[in-house]
Amino acid sequence: MTFAIRPLLQDYRQLFRDGLWDNNVVTGQLLALCPLLAVTGTATNGLGLGLATTFVLVASGLLVSLFRGIITPEVRIPVFILLIASLVTLVDLVMNAYLYAMHQALGLFIPLIVTNCAILGRAEAFASRQPVHRAVADGLAMGLGFTLILVVLGAVREIPGQGTLFADARLLLGEGFAWMELTLIPDYRGLLLMILPPGAFLALGFILAGKRVLDARRSARTAPQGATAATP
Amino acid sequence: MTTPTPVSGPHTHAPGGIATDMTWVALALLPATAFGIYLFGWPALNLLLVTVTSALAFEAVCLKLARRPLRPALSDGSALVTGLLLALTLPPWSPWWIGVLGAGFALVVGKHVFGGLGQNLFNPAMLARVALLISFPLEMTTWVIPQPLFTPGAPGFLEGVAITFAGAPVPDALTGATVLGQAQTGLSQDLGLSRSLEGVYDPLHQALGWIPASLGEGSALLLLAGGMVLLARRIIPWEIPLALLGTLALLATAFMLVDPECHAGPGLHLSSGGVLLAAFFIATDPVTSPATRAGRLLFGAGCGLLVFVIRTWGGYPEGIAFAILLMNAMTPLIDHYLRPRTFGRTRRGRPLEPTQTAPDGAGRRP
Numbered sequence: 140m141t142f143a144i145r146p147l148l149q150d151y152r153q154l155f156r157d158g159l160w161d162n163n164v165v166t167g168q169l170l171a172l173c174p175l176l177a178v179t180g181t182a183t184n185g186l187g188l189g190l191a192t193t194f195v196l197v198a199s200g201l202l203v204s205l206f207r208g209i210i211t212p213e214v215r216i217p218v219f220i221l222l223i224a225s226l227v228t229l230v231d232l233v234m235n236a237y238l239y240a241m242h243q244a245l246g247l248f249i250p251l252i253v254t255n256c257a258i259l260g261r262a263e264a265f266a267s268r269q270p271v272h273r274a275v276a277d278g279l280a281m282g283l284g285f286t287l288i289l290v291v292l293g294a295v296r297e298i299p300g301q302g303t304l305f306a307d308a309r310l311l312l313g314e315g316f317a318w319m320e321l322t323l324i325p326d327y328r329g330l331l332l333m334i335l336p337p338g339a340f341l342a343l344g345f346i347l348a349g350k351r352v353l354d355a356r357r358s359a360r361t362a363p364q365g366a367t368a369a370t371p
Numbered sequence: 372m373t374t375p376t377p378v379s380g381p382h383t384h385a386p387g388g389i390a391t392d393m394t395w396v397a398l399a400l401l402p403a404t405a406f407g408i409y410l411f412g413w414p415a416l417n418l419l420l421v422t423v424t425s426a427l428a429f430e431a432v433c434l435k436l437a438r439r440p441l442r443p444a445l446s447d448g449s450a451l452v453t454g455l456l457l458a459l460t461l462p463p464w465s466p467w468w469i470g471v472l473g474a475g476f477a478l479v480v481g482k483h484v485f486g487g488l489g490q491n492l493f494n495p496a497m498l499a500r501v502a503l504l505i506s507f508p509l510e511m512t513t514w515v516i517p518q519p520l521f522t523p524g525a526p527g528f529l530e531g532v533a534i535t536f537a538g539a540p541v542p543d544a545l546t547g548a549t550v551l552g553q554a555q556t557g558l559s560q561d562l563g564l565s566r567s568l569e570g571v572y573d574p575l576h577q578a579l580g581w582i583p584a585s586l587g588e589g590s591a592l593l594l595l596a597g598g599m600v601l602l603a604r605r606i607i608p609w610e611i612p613l614a615l616l617g618t619l620a621l622l623a624t625a626f627m628l629v630d631p632e633c634h635a636g637p638g639l640h641l642s643s644g645g646v647l648l649a650a651f652f653i654a655t656d657p658v659t660s661p662a663t664r665a666g667r668l669l670f671g672a673g674c675g676l677l678v679f680v681i682r683t684w685g686g687y688p689e690g691i692a693f694a695i696l697l698m699n700a701m702t703p704l705i706d707h708y709l710r711p712r713t714f715g716r717t718r719r720g721r722p723l724e725p726t727q728t729a730p731d732g733a734g735r736r737p
Contacts, residue, residue: 332506341480 151276158280164257165288165343166350171257174248175289176339180300183308185293186286187241188248191234193282195226195252196261200278202226203266210267219262220253227252240310257285288346295342300334302327389488392606393448399597400455400652406593407586410517411463413531415586419458421535422470426454429475433483449488453477456496456653459587460645460692461503464515467536469507473499493699494659497649497692504692514583516547547583550643551688554635563632568639577642588645598651607655610664614671615650615678616641622679634683644689646678659699666702666709673698 157167164170171192179185202222203210210218231249234242242249252258261281266274294304302324309317332338408416430450434441444450457473480502481495482488504511518525524545526534533539548556550572557567576582580589588594601607619640626634641647654660654674661670674694681690712718 330506331508332502335505337502337505344484 150273154273154276155280155283158277158282158284159287160284163284163288163350164281165285166347168257168260170260171255171285172343174251174255175285175292176336176343178245178248179289179293179296179339179342180334181297181303181307182290182293182305183241183311184244185289185291186305186308187238187311188245188252189282189286189289191230191245191249192252192255192258192285193279194230195223195255196258196278196282196285197275198226198278199223199258199262200266200274201271203262204269204271204274207267215263215267216259219259219267223258223262224253238311240307244307244310257281292339292342292346295346296333296338298323299330300332300338301329389447389449393452395601395604395606396452396652397448397455399600400459400587401597403580403587403590403593403597403648404455404459406580406590407459407463409520410580410589411515411586412518412520412525413528414526414534415463417467417531417535418461418463418465418470419455419586421467422458422461422474423451423454425471425474426450426457426478429478430483433479433487437483437487439487444488447488450478453482453495456648457499459648460496460500460585462511462513462515463586464513464534464541465510466534466538469503469510473503476502489658491658492703493696494653494656497653497695497699500692501696504687512552513541513546514549514552515541515545516583517581518545549583549688550577550639551682554639555682555688558633564635565632568635572639574638574642577639582643584643585645588643588648591642591647594647594651598647601651601655607651608660608664608667610667611655611660611671611674612650614668615654615675616646618672618675619646619678622676626679626683640679640682644678644682645691649674649691649695654695654698659702661702661705661709663706663709663711666705669705669709670698670702673701 158164161167165172165175174188174192178188199219199222203219206218206222227250230252231242234245234249261278265277269277297306298304302322304321304323305319308319312319330338333342404419408419427445427450430445431441434444454474454477457477458470461469461473477495477499481493481498482491485491530539534541548571550568553567553571554564557564560567578591580591580593582589598607598612602609602612620637623635623637623640627636650671654671661667674691677694677697678690681687681693685693687693713720716722
């Protein structure tokens, strides 16, 4: 049995490309918007929820893919939910024990990872039909892509909203990361709109529009002749 | 299937267009604007100029980004009217950045994100006002007592520049609560209306606009006159102001009769909080209001009802901006159910017989 490393790496590259950009959970599939809009008041909160979700995505991909031979199609959805819920409970308890302040900040949205449609979506659409290594790689890629958007959206809201970046990062990552907490605008009174829910919708709208502009520019560059590219 | 009989189309041509309408709207606002500037002095003029200029600048930037021609859109006056309306709803001594941020929000998020003039779901000026009110509650509720130009207490030109551009603090002695704010505070402290409004509410001052208020909302009479001009020119439909003011007056009267100590009368409700400005100049925005007569009546009545509900049971003493935005959101639904009659068809959608006089009201203007 030959073990070809090059096609495997290319395969992984494609998976990560999909997860981080082309088929990103948020900007590509428009899934998981509820926790996204709710917790991104600061970049740190986004990072916390993103990492928790990434862990659940990787572990659920692993388990679903492992058991895909013995889960019958009729009961697959309840079984997937059961697996995901067990993992989320694990994350919830661990965060409650070791990252208590972060757990308080994210509140209900940690247990609600169970209902994050991106996770069930990946289990159903990908992990239940793929070998273990691809399912894990896809979970990691999708989770990192989700985290990326969470952190970007958190930063876009936090900087105009309260003039800081990664406020309270030490609550999530420990005292060693106190250097991440930046105060960009000292003595700033804040733009309340960006911290409140409407700010999340506005910022997400601009991020989606921004991705479409970049994609349109890229496709116009790769295919300058022939079909007319949509103007951004 | 019947063979189609050619019927001549409607060839009546209405002269004028967006630019003409916008010019008339601006002209009709002019008396109230000028009076507002007289009452609140140089800072008000500075704020007005900053807001209108930045509205035009943001319009130009958005058009540039969308690669559209600048001249037709800039000269049709729609950005100017948006900036003017926004400025008229701001506290007159606001700092300059309130005007700039508000104009930016109105033009970029309220208008061009949707695709420019005619595409927006919400009235840009009201959207910006609400965004500012939510973001900067302190600045947006600092009302000054009128300091007319060239009177001893009024700020001079340089002081005006300092107030608008350098953030010179507004002395506490010069600020006061709006009548509605006073009423709400009084009610929350279980004072009756007659006691909490003592010395604050004077119907004559209210009608003239001699009250702490937004730049252009004060003078009920001048706003009414401007609205009448627009109605006479048929630039705005009569249904929306009538339904809005009628509903609000009716509700206010009914509740006042039930309990005059807890509910202000129709005179106070109609003359304060920018209701007249909104009823004639903002709710009638043709882009964000329904297309049919019945739809407009419903729209206006909905605005009036919401204003009353927000003022009486809501957290904000003034609610017209929220009311208009909520009804703007209902406009597509209203237009879905109350559609104009298609030309050449009955209201039920059947083709008209060419010779037959229309049975169920067809032939009247939709």
